[in-house]
Amino acid sequence: MPTKEQLEAELNATEKDKAIAKLRELISDIDKWEANLRAAERQIWQPHWSHDDPLRGRLLRIGKSPEEV
DSSP, X not given: OOOHHHHHHHHHOXXXXXXXXXXXXXXXXXXXXXXXXXXXXXXXXXXXXXXXXOHHHHHHHTTOOTTTO
16 A cells, blocks of 8 residues: 555656656566576576577577467
């Protein structure tokens, strides 16, 4: 439950402030998703792989189906 101060801050936030907050939230979500992907890769890691490999390949090697990817 948001506090009174948090609600007031949200009401007083400009569109720019709201956009920045949303962008920060999205970046945080992406960082968590990437950390989960790396954790899954770590369990099956091969020395010739790279975290810079195309995302499709990275997802396939952790067991995602082509349909999911």
